[in-house]
Amino acid sequence: MKNASDSALVEQALQGDQAAFGELYLRYRGAVHAIALARLSPHEAGDLVQDVFERALSRLRKLRKPSAFRSWLLMIARNGSIDYYRKRKPMGDNPELISQESPPHAEAMQIIETIRKFPDAYRETLIMRLVEGMTGPEIAERTGLRPESVRVNLHRGMKLLRDALGVEVEQ
Amino acid sequence: MSEKYTWDRSGKADDDVQDLEQKLSVLRYDQPFKGQMQSPPRRSRLPLFAAAAAALLLVGGIAGLKLLGSKSPGKEGVAAREPRAGDTVARQVVACSEASSNAAGWMVTTLSGMPSCGERAMEAQAILPVGGLLETDDSSSAEVTVANIGRVVLSPNSRLTLETTGETEHRLQLDRGKLYAKIDAPPRLFLVETPSALAVDLGCEYSLEVQEQGITHLHVTMGYVSLEKDDNEVYVPAGYMSDALPGRGPIAPYADNASPSLREGLLQMVRAPLARQEALSVVLRETSSARDTLTLWHLLSRADDSECEAIVQRLGDIAGAVQEGSCGDTGMREAWREHLESLWNSAGAPTNGPMPSKGGKMKGKKDK
Numbered sequence: 001m002k003n004a005s006d007s008a009l010v011e012q013a014l015q016g017d018q019a020a021f022g023e024l025y026l027r028y029r030g031a032v033h034a035i036a037l038a039r040l041s042p043h044e045a046g047d048l049v050q051d052v053f054e055r056a057l058s059r060l061r062k063l064r065k066p067s068a069f070r071s072w073l074l075m076i077a078r079n080g081s082i083d084y085y086r087k088r089k090p091m092g093d094n095p096e097l098i099s100q101e102s103p104p105h106a107e108a109m110q111i112i113e114t115i116r117k118f119p120d121a122y123r124e125t126l127i128m129r130l131v132e133g134m135t136g137p138e139i140a141e142r143t144g145l146r147p148e149s150v151r152v153n154l155h156r157g158m159k160l161l162r163d164a165l166g167v168e169v170e171q
Numbered sequence: 172m173s174e175k176y177t178w179d180r181s182g183k184a185d186d187d188v189q190d191l192e193q194k195l196s197v198l199r200y201d202q203p204f205k206g207q208m209q210s211p212p213r214r215s216r217l218p219l220f221a222a223a224a225a226a227l228l229l230v231g232g233i234a235g236l237k238l239l240g241s242k243s244p245g246k247e248g249v250a251a252r253e254p255r256a257g258d259t260v261a262r263q264v265v266a267c268s269e270a271s272s273n274a275a276g277w278m279v280t281t282l283s284g285m286p287s288c289g290e291r292a293m294e295a296q297a298i299l300p301v302g303g304l305l306e307t308d309d310s311s312s313a314e315v316t317v318a319n320i321g322r323v324v325l326s327p328n329s330r331l332t333l334e335t336t337g338e339t340e341h342r343l344q345l346d347r348g349k350l351y352a353k354i355d356a357p358p359r360l361f362l363v364e365t366p367s368a369l370a371v372d373l374g375c376e377y378s379l380e381v382q383e384q385g386i387t388h389l390h391v392t393m394g395y396v397s398l399e400k401d402d403n404e405v406y407v408p409a410g411y412m413s414d415a416l417p418g419r420g421p422i423a424p425y426a427d428n429a430s431p432s433l434r435e436g437l438l439q440m441v442r443a444p445l446a447r448q449e450a451l452s453v454v455l456r457e458t459s460s461a462r463d464t465l466t467l468w469h470l471l472s473r474a475d476d477s478e479c480e481a482i483v484q485r486l487g488d489i490a491g492a493v494q495e496g497s498c499g500d501t502g503m504r505e506a507w508r509e510h511l512e513s514l515w516n517s518a519g520a521p522t523n524g525p526m527p528s529k530g531g532k533m534k535g536k537k538d539k
Contacts, residue, residue, distance in 0.1 A: 018207075025204040033200040042198055054206040062338065063357055072357050075374040075394065079355050082393065108198050111191065129177070130188075130195040136178040148509065154177055162187060 010066035013057075021060075025053055028073055030132035031142040035077040037131060038116065038123045039085045042105070048084055052077045070144055114164045115157075121149075122157030129154060265289055265303045270296035276303065277315050277333060282324065284311025299333050306330045307348070317341055317361060321354035326380075334364070349380035353393075368415030371397040375409070385417040390427060405469060410462070416441055423469035426462040433457035433466070451478055455485045464489055464511050471507065474498045486511070 001009070001023045012020035032052050036045035056073050063072055115126050128134045128142070136154055140147040175182030176189075267288035268274035276298040279288055286307045288297040299305055299315065307313060307329050315323040315331075318341055325331060329348020335341065343350075344364040353376040354361045361372040363379055365387040370379050375394025382388055389398055390412045398405050398413050400420025407413045407424040414434070415421040422437040436453035439446060458467055467486050474482055479498035490511055496503025 022204060029200060029204075037198065037200075042200075046200055046202060049200060049202070050205055053204055057206055059357075062360070064339065068357070072374075075358075076355065079374065079393065105197055108195050111195060112198070127195075130191050131198050133192065133196060133199065135180060146509075151178060155174060158177055158188070161191070 005067075006069045007066040010060065010063065010069050014060060021057060024069065024073075028070065028142060029053075030134055031074065031128060031139075032077045034124050034127040034132050034134075035074065036081045036084075037112065037127050038120070039081045042109075044084055045081075048077070048080055052080055055080075070142070074143065111161075111165070115161060117164075118157060118160055121153050122160060125150060125153040126157040126161060265300055267291070267293060267300065267303050268298040270294075270298060272298060274298045274300060276300035277317060277336065279305055280314045280316075282312040282314055284308065284327075286311045286313040286325070301333055301336060304330065304332050317352075317354065320356035320361060321352065323353075324351040326350065345379060345381055347381045349378060351378045352376065359397075365415070367417045367419075368398050368400045368421050371399060373397055373406075377407075387415040387421075389413050389415075389421075408465075411465065414438060423466050423473070425466045426460070429463065429466070430457050433463075437466070448478075451481065455481060458485060459489065461489065468504070468507055468511055471498045471504050 001019060004012075004020075004023070006024065006027075009020045009024050013024065029049060033045055033049050036048040036052075040048060052073065055076055056069075063069060112127070112131075115123055118126070124143075125139060128139045129136070134142065136150050137147060139145070139154075140150045143150070145153075173183050173185035173188070176185040267279070268276065270278065279286070279293065279297050279299045281293065281295050284307070285292050286305060287293060288299055288305055289303050290306075293313075305313060305315065305325060307325055307327050309327050312327055313325045315325065317323055318336055320341070323331075323343070326349040329350065330346045331348075331350065332344045332346070333342075334344050339360070340362065341360060342362045342364065346366075350363070352361070352363070352372065354372045354374065356372065356374065358373040359371055363370045363372075365379065365381050366385040367381075367387040370377070370387070370389060373395040375391055375396055377389060377391040377393075377396050379390075380388045387398075389396060389407055391407045391409050393409050395409070396407050398407055398415055398421040400415060403420035405413050405421045405424055410427055411424040412427050412429075412434075413421045413424040414437075416438070419441050422441055425433055425437060432453055436450045436457060439450035440454065443450065454466075454470070458464075464486060467482055467489075470482050471479065476497065482498070486507065496506070498504070
């Protein structure tokens, strides 16, 4: 099942195969979480991951082309994260909430806050690489971006991040 | 910086990247899916259509896919209609139902004033059936719940008809005025006909207006919308606008902070063929930012040889490099897109979506 295409897994899920949908969940959980974490707190991002997949599951039969599952799922994730963000400000806007996190989380969230200031394309790619542990080829596979585009995003995003963190360190 | 390590963790380890990975991995999400399948989702029993006759490929977050379109009537089993001037064509009145009834249709809620539904003044809520007309005057507005996929707000002085609603398509016709749509659905499930073009939702939020002289004005604020008329189609991402002229279809998209002169230049290129060169000069003069390269790139597929040279030169001025080739060459336009994508990334123009390889479906022909 790990090597099955998205189309095949969607078709199986439509027949009631829970394991097939479970494989889709494992396959795209990281990408969806990265999209959510680009805007939301870790807690909200986790909630959104569950919401996105529940929504995908409930609407799976409306997907006319199973091969479009990836793009459809990521669109739900992006729209959902924007909606969440508009309703509630992420923890990143509240320094007091960050300080209540455990030290490793607090330091991680400060880096995420820096990444959140970058353009969308760099933001999500960096979070997929550094938080979710996805490689460049995996990011391309999961998002549908061309590897060349991902490489550019990673290279430029990483440079921006080094520069930004370097400035903060000096201060 | 070790690019190889950054790319796929091969080669010499990069200390900085490893340090970031270690710090940020604490935020990794590894929870199982908590949802349950209640019963096997039922598959739509409507037949799939052959690729040659099908709608555009769903692209969502994929850049660079080739998009094929078919505007043949009868697509997806729904009878296609030519846009009609609702004000001048007599039509059978289809009554709206009370909100408390179990009638089929979409819920309409009054936002201000007293809209009319089915040509009768409506109460706070009503059900708009297929074929039903929703109209607002200068002091009224209404919100329409679009099946279970989103909502539409109809502005004052506007009029729309619910054409179809079903598993494979939800279609409105906007005769005049303005609507705002926020849709959360697979691409091409929600469509709005206007006198000048068909707006096809690709998962987004946008406003659509039928202006005087029948010009359709589209402004996308989230996601993408495809604006189509026969063989002429453009993909308008968030932060961009496009207009469609009656009988001509859409112009190239332009940034929503572009100058009025740029918009006018793009319109003139279509409206006044004899003054096209002059209009193109205006367009080239008014494009200067990274965001404007999206507009110029769309023009590549609509340019003749002399125009092509000028557009390529302008792109080169902004982008800092030039791709060789003729505008009729798909490979050349694809090379430009690959080069410009990083510029669009840094400018904030979303490219995690259906950016067509052909810059719309003009196939190297000029706007008519």
